[in-house]
Amino acid sequence: MDYKLSVAPMMDWTDRHCRFFHRLMTRRTWLYTEMVTTGAVIHGPRERLLGFDDAEHPVAVQLGGSDPRELAEAARICADFGYREINLNVGCPSDRVQDGRFGACLMREPALVGECVSAMKAAVSLPITVKCRIGVDDQDTEEALNNLTDSVVAAGCDELIVHARKAWLQGLSPKENRDIPPLDYGRVYRLKKARPSLPIAINGGIRTIDETKEHLSHVDGVMIGRAAYHEPELLLSVDEEIFGEKGPVADAFEALEAFEPYVAARLAEGARLHAMTRHILGLFTGRPGARAFRRHLATEATKPGAGLQTLRDAITHVSRSGGPFEDAA
Known part of the structure; x- marks a missing residue:
């Protein structure tokens, strides 16, 4: 089944x-x-x-x-x-x-x-x-x-x-x-x-x-x-x-990259960035930089005019080396 x-x-x-x-x-x-x-x-x-x-x-x-x-x-x-x-x-x-x-x-x-x-x-x-x-x-x-x-x-x-x-x-x-x-x-x-x-x-x-x-x-x-x-x-x-099937993306970084066109389209329709990024705050749990990622989005994505660069800036806080569930920064 x-x-x-x-x-x-x-x-x-x-x-x-x-x-x-x-x-x-x-x-x-x-x-x-x-x-x-x-x-x-x-x-x-x-x-x-x-x-x-x-x-x-x-x-x-x-x-x-x-x-x-x-x-x-x-x-x-x-x-x-x-x-x-x-x-x-x-x-x-x-x-x-x-x-x-x-x-x-x-x-x-x-x-x-x-x-x-x-x-x-x-x-x-x-x-x-x-x-x-x-x-x-x-x-x-x-x-x-x-x-x-x-x-x-x-x-x-x-x-x-x-x-x-x-x-x-x-x-x-x-x-x-x-x-x-x-x-x-x-x-x-x-x-x-x-x-x-x-x-x-x-x-x-x-x-x-x-x-x-x-x-x-x-x-x-x-x-x-x-x-x-x-x-x-x-x-x-x-x-x-x-x-038993290969997933669509390799990791959370790739998922966020794939999310960008959707975010851009919704922003163009008048949606606020926070309406979308509030659902991704749990990403990178346990990975170095996860707390800074969350903090950046929680403070910056709510501001008028926040756009894709805000999301990209948040991602720069996260370490791409190693995997999740290591010591969090």
Whole structure:
């Protein structure tokens, strides 16, 4: 089987600039948009919210919502934009999401999630996937995840992506919900064993290629979140290590060189340099000069008129000899 590896949808992070840069380092990794609500898709500025460069493919859109009719309409709009997959968010624990009756609180309403999946499946021919938690609050994780799985499978769900933590909707902030609830990878493995024909991907706390390979011996896919964002050089080895193919660039320096035409084009359209360079601050972690690289971009890229030379100047701080993870300067 062609295992699937993806970078998780992350609010305020995985915008089109971030995704374009990630794609420069890996051809095979699936990329996801930030979550976008059905109301925003239907009534908001669609090009700004949903527009992307074809070079980002394969790219999926993540929707937040709980009204089957609205999700069907949003799915049709996203399909027309050219996305390869539509993912339903059943895992976000933020108060704003709860107030809108979507995200992780939908773990309590598996029948409704099934209706949402069914409506989207009827509206578009794209794969419809669901990203969920193993449960919320005091739910029994065996029962909660089984009930959700039964409902979405009956509705035609094409893949389930499971963040292997509970979400505590009362008492923990969204940030705390990413770290404090303990990881239970075994629960996801048991689900896969019970549902061998259902493609299942695992998410949560996965930081390395070695960890990814271990998970892929139990499930069909791995979704990496913060590790891929904070240390994007992780993506440089994905194509070779996971798919047995040569990656598109040799190192982070080559990736930045390939990024320049995109940056120049967006600058010409009026975008600010910082909107793009904020996603690359994690490059060169552990390499001499990495701190100076970050400092230069953090201070200079935010200034009016900052352009390609600002990025090039930042790169000059980084040592090209040796590799990452040596003593940082």
